[in-house]
Amino acid sequence: MEHAVSNLVGTPVLLSILIVFPFLAALTVYPVRSARLQTLVVTLTGAVLIAASLLLIPRTPFTLSPKSLLGVDIHVVVETADFLLLFVFLHIGFKHNHTLIKILSVLQIVSLAYLDVRTMSGEHLRVAALYGDNLSLILVLVASIVGSIVCFQSIPYMKAHEEHLEVEKSTRRRFFCVLLLFLGAMNGVVLSNDMGFFHFFFEVTTLCCFLLIRHDGTPAAVANGLRALWMNSLGGFCLLLGMISVFTRLHALDLGRLIELSSKSGIYLVSVALLCFGAFIKSAQFPFQGWLLGAMIAPTPVSALLHSSTMVKIGVYLVLRLAPGMRGAFLSECIAVFGAFGFLAGAALAVGQSNGKKVLAYSTISNLGLILACAGLNTPEAFTAAIFLIMFHSVVKALLFLCVGTIEQRIESRDIEDMRGLCAKMPVTALITVSGVIMMIMPPFGLLLGKWMAIEATAKNLAVVVMVAAGSALTVVYWARWAGTLMSEPFAGRFFPERQPFLTWGALGSLVAGGGVMTVAAPWLYREFFTGILSPGYSPPYVVHGGGLENGWGAFPVLPLAVVAAIGFAVSIVALRRASRVRIVKPYLSGLQTDTPGMFLGPGNRPVKAEASNYYLSSIFGEKRLATLVNLAALVFLILILGAAL
């Protein structure tokens, strides 16, 4: 490890830019009332973060133990800040008179204090504070690049949002402050090796999540924010219990050493299981999905940033990080089954929804479940699938959230039924949304590449592969339905692009282009990032051959397929352009058409409006029908996981 540290000139600077700088930027933006200055600070911070994360690429793996921050021992700073944070939670609990938050805050404070007493009294082994390998790097890149793009888009979004709500006193500065704070904390979480640091940053993201959900201040927003707070506090408490158990064994809160230790003994697996419970809550797995669904009340950039592309990824990141430690244990297999169940249940519940944001939320839960399933399977193939899914899901889901936000501000609804014929009103946004949907479900795009890998990796685990196969079919239903609804319209004649602020087009355009470019580059991304050290104990399972990924029993020719798909697309586009000159007729309505679109002459020559709406199959896939069952089943799986650990 010595040589790795020695040739890292400038890495400490980069890391402080990635972690500490957003905190400072957040403090800077807080007192700023001028909209222009706010824009400046946010865009500048975003640009700096993007540059710093890209510069970090050649520097992995690294470990770093900063001694002090402004002359004070950094461990003392972080521990004090962690206590302060928990007291803030307690304060929030008292302010809103929320019993659960009070109880959980007190429990967290007590266990953190207990942990501190023990670390101080015993012979405390020095632990490297920060550690970065390619897994952390990918999450840093996601948080810094996708995160910054979402922040850029939130500038015009929040302006329109406040105009729409007709707020008297702008609270945008607070919004941007929390957003920037979050970016720093997110980078901190994935780069922490000292679990005390991990817990602190984890709790900062929880606080940011609460503040952003309750941002609009309506009673519903506050209630949903509080729900997110108590559930994630429960997650934080599970982490602390896991840390106490880890300390008992290791005499150090060292994440790296915990994984290297890899044992099948009871206490080891219990620690891992407790940490995983915290991760499941953060990733909103059933039965803790409630907080993520409630979080949809927040302004849409928040959902794009925290609730799809970054914060919820902390959970799956932690499980992936811990996976090598539990390889071969029954616990790992249980997590795979639990994850696959989440994939299936999330997809089923998404089918039953007509609310666009809820569909996105369930789809996020579902995808996180699939990533967990891959982590639990614990083979190099599954691990690769999980990382592809994380990368592409972050980009595409952020894109789709931003699209829904843009659409919502125009049509004042997030219901899919109200988006019928959107391609006549907002053709560019509708097309970008459809591209996002295509990237979610179709080859050769990255998410399908990940899903393909996942199915081939799970094929030997019967329970997992059956659930993944069924979930995958359900996924196609809700996406295809949405895409078709957007394109549904009586022919409008010509294509008039709508107007949007530059930052909105920039964000949507860069995400859609990013998804496409990353897909074509997937084999090379794989070679650059996944070979070498991905995570302890994993060697790259695929070879890059002829622009595709291949192993002994499967092949996905990414580049050839992309070329062929592009040709098919080009031919279809030419056909479309030629078709704009063909005669346009009215749809078949089983009656004489009138001059008004969608009306036909019914009985007694009276005009009748032909109406139809999508199937949402709520009698089978509705929340009322499924939610209780799913929660009970998930609870059984959690008990199974705990049982497997004991």
Place this chain on the structure above:
Amino acid sequence: MIDTILVVAATLVAAPLLGGLISGLDRIATARLQSRVGPPVVQPFHDVIKLLNKEPVAVNVWQVFCAYAYLSASMIAVVLFALGSDLLLVLFTQAVGAVFLVVGALSSTSPYSLVGAHRELLQTLSYEPLLVLVAVGIYLQTGSFKIADTRAWGAPLLLKLPFLYAALGLVLTIKLRKSPFDLSTSHHGHQEIVKGLLTDYSGPFLAFVEIGHWFDVILLLWLCSLFWATSWTGMILLVAVTYALEVVTDNVTARMNWRWMLGYAWAMGLTLSVVNLIWLHVR
């Protein structure tokens, strides 16, 4: 390289010819079962040529895009199959076609088209998991998802995967739009939702959808033939018997609703598949 180009060219020519021919034979067999004489065997080609020569009209230009995309995806899927590529990838590519067909139907505002599109989605939902599990079964038996490896496998797969083959038969009935699963659209233009999914596809664009369907049929029958890949006689016999059973099923059953289809396909199909997969695991 030359080999690859030849295979691609041969597939693109042979698949639609064979698909149309099978459709013609199907019509004759069905007619005989119903005590009719039936059309000449080349009638499907006459139909498609006639459609291609009609004036192109559309309800929404996106429907034209979708018709082309459907045909392209179906062609790519069959070509990938011919090249011996990854079976799972072939199935996903084929699903792309199915999605575009649905999106095209949804782009019309006709309620018949919309209901048909949703029924088609439910049909996809019914058969898609079964297809994936068939691929998984083949992998568990042969150790590979690559079609080339499956072709080279020494013994007929049918003997090891009989229940999965039955599940595949169920998929075939749905994909061929045969009774009792001809919900989204049927061969006759007079069901309760008129022509359903295809109501507003017309002229050359309907012809493309028809040709795309031939490609899909070829893909599935080819997949069936993999279950007896050791001899040509076995392959042809297996496919012929399977198709004959499909025609008989079509003529002796009545159309059911989507609830029944989804329940039946998942309960029956998944049970068959899982039993077979467990059997492979235990062995």
